[in-house]
């Protein structure tokens with residue numbers, strides 16, 4: 001599976017850990033930056049990751065900023081993107097099972113250990129389909 005990942009300055013250190021783990025698990029990773037802790041604007045990286053996922057260059061995306069909030073606001077502007085800001089592993093499972101989230105947004109302030117748990121659950125959980133597909137169709141504007 002191909003993963004596009006992006007961050008601002010606050011997400012840089014955690015991004016390095018996540019990329020290392022993803023590669024160790026066999027994921028193909030495209031890192032769109034930022035590539036240092038120099039101040040950077042999160043919407044720039046959210047747009048790159050969202051575009052890669054929406055255009056099919058990656059199956060999933062990961063975005064990290066201080067809170068994850070700005071990244072989720074930005075990524076969800078892109079049609080076809082279902083970006084979920086997740087702070088707890090339980091919700092990582094639910095947003096994959098129910099929302100078929102294709103971009104995970106993390107807040108560096110949530111702590112590395114919890115964020116890594118969230119990531120692992122997100123990557124390892126499948127969409128359930130069924131009634132949830134009907135609701136996703138409504139999000140995407142394919143009916144009603």
Ligand SMILES: O=C(CO)[C@H](O)[C@H](O)COP(=O)(O)O
Pocket residue numbers: 008010039042065066067068069070071
């Ligand atoms: O969390 C974020 C957006 O939701 C950003 O990481 C945060 O706003 C950056 O702030 P600063 O420029 O003060 O480091």
